[in-house]
Amino acid sequence: MERKLLFLLLFCIATIVDAKSEPIITLNVEPDGSERTLEFEVSTPNTKLFIDWGDGTLIETDVIQMPDPYANATVVVGIPKGEGLIKIYGENIVYFGCTSKVGEAQVTAVDLTKATELTELYVNTNKLSTLDISKNRKLQKLYCYSNPLKSINLSENIALTYINCNDIETESLDISKCIDLETIYCNNNKLKALDISKNTKLKSLYCLNNQLKSINFSNNANLDYISVNNNLLTSIDVTPCTALRYLYCMGNQISEIKVGNIGKTLNCSKNKLTFATLPATAMGSYTYAPQEVLSIAEEIAINKELDLSAQNNIKGITDKEQKTAYTWKTADNEKILEAGKDYTENNGKFTFLTLQPQPVYCEMTSDAFPKFSSVNVFKTTPITISNAIVKEPIITLNVEVNGMERTLDFEVSTPDTKLSIDWGDGVLVETDVIQMPDPYANATGVIGIPKGEGLIKIYGENIVYFGCVSKVDEAQVTAIDLTKATDLTELYVNTNKLSILDISKNTKLQKLYCHTNPLKFIDLSQNVTLTYLNCNEIEAENLDISKCTALETLYCNNNQLKALNISQNIKLKNLYCVNNQLESIDFSNNINLDYISVNNNLLTSIDVTPCTALRYLLCMGNQIAEIKAGIIGKTLNCSKNKLTFETLPATAISGYTYAPQEALIIAEEITTNKELDLSAQNNIKGITDKEQNTVYTWKTTDNEKILEVGKDYTENDGKFTFLTPQIQPVYCEMTSDAFPKFSGVNVFKTTPITIQKGTGVQNNSQDDIIVTAQMGKVYIGGLQIADNIQIYTIIGEKVIETKANNDAMTFELAGNNYIILINGKAHKVVVL
Incomplete structure (x- = not known):
């Protein structure tokens, strides 16, 4: 009987092992001979598991606990053996833990891909470098902290409500798919950013000791607890978090904070907040001190004002405005400065009266924020009190002196800033407060009269806008030094007599107006921010703008440019290059161009089809015989070129100017019975939607005669054969509904052509000879080769004697009356 029971038991174990031929979880553990603990919960009652601790022997566990908020998970203890490969067999595991103690043998790898029912996982405090939980889609709680993971993929874990991934050395963390997440710990990592915009159910966020520069809480109305201490935040806005009770943001670089109504605790100490920018709230648990020192100017001159009034009259944690007490001390704390002797104060604005051997700083205290005291006192950076305003001028300029006033324009980047100007006599004149950049306000105009030799020196800092524009007829600027004005973003030096302009140090420059100066050359190689x-x-x-990759608008009219390379200026929107000598220009890289004006150059062709945003093209007054215009939105002016009915763009755009064009060049002469082909100018659509016939009218150049079709010539669809020679050269006028503006003085016409009698019959009689005269020339047609030609003045002086070498010959003669003998027969002609 005992043997039967033993056999039955062995059979059952073998059956169970066979059914679980693959482990549901495997893990690699450092074997050190010590016991270690694994924890489990399962979803089915009366369930046991089998564990191979590394020696191939299956050990059956006790019955495993089912999830129960009032009971702990089942703890299974064993000693890892062999190489420490532990295999766990069973089903329906919903909770698994293999947490290690810091000083004991740790888990180095774990395979959970078959444990698809897991809802809670505890693998913290181990040596895991990877963790694949892509198959654990039911996971709700994940504890993986204190592992060298460096990254973790949570894209499949949409059911997660709780994550603790502190201390995993990660630089990025994507929780965008974890839309049910309520709590996250990600402290002590290297995160530079954290996007929580998809985590609208988030209640608790712990992100201490990272490298966040910003974080957006716009979608996180349910947040109750935020801790972002010791990051690199410069501002924080938690006003969207309407349920927030706790905010910890100490140890950042915050200078702006928006907190709304926080229920219990706010700690924003160790930032860059001031009396003026700290939240005004009487919350019971409010920690605001200390803060970093308030940065002020490094140096100030005697009798110059320093404004700290923004730190005065603050409510803070009280219900009314409180006065601030200002105490000035030397940096070595040996001396407290005396009001009335060392400085004067006017409601937080200070004027220093005496030099100090040490830099000084100011301590500020107020009942508005009483915890700023003792070692936590609020204070400024040190400032040196000196005699000089600055050591050297920031801008100098040489101006023609004529006793008249002139204006200089300024903007600065710092509030309440004044400048000092030496107008040429060594006397410093202080300006009013200079305007800061404002699209709705003008720059500050400062008026003075240049004196002495006209060397103007400007002292100050943070100048971002400078203008010294002259009127054409007034005293002008002849030289300027801007090398120390390195903060300039806008510069206006137009309409002067500058022959040199050095802007190599003005690398922040965005707008430059230097037109109407005899510069001849300008170096823009350092001005990459120019727009x-x-x-x-x-x-x-020449003009090299290849480094100006941010350029959007360029005016370079009325120069002597033979070429302009805009291939690197892909942001260019507006190009004005009128009255230059361009023979070609390439628009291949300029898809953003909206406006092109290249009138009056030497262009022979133009292709703007790459410019898909183009609305305006002005290219009149060139030598253009070929144009590719693509689709232009508003205006096209290609008049005064060498375009014809055939080559003009066919477009119905309303702002289309195409007339006049230069005369169509044809042969200078033709004989009767020879064909002249102008058919390419016929059957043209132009601005219409169907082909239009062209009307051809032939006229003599003196406009005395209009040739008659059928008598003087025949026409076959724009192909002409002349029947009779003409005394005067003739030309053709062409009109068509395809381009109706070719009319009147703008009519489209050909160059003149001379019609001679054909030479198809040999031994022409003298009746075939044609002799005509134009200004300074005599034309003889109908000749035979070797005909004898003699030309005499009316008084018998021989001028020319020659043999005919063509059927027509032209001779240049001075104005006079002549007798022309052709083979002895006389012809009389008058040359004007």
């Missing part, structure tokens, strides 16, 4: 350039009329023969 607008006007260099009209600077007498330049």
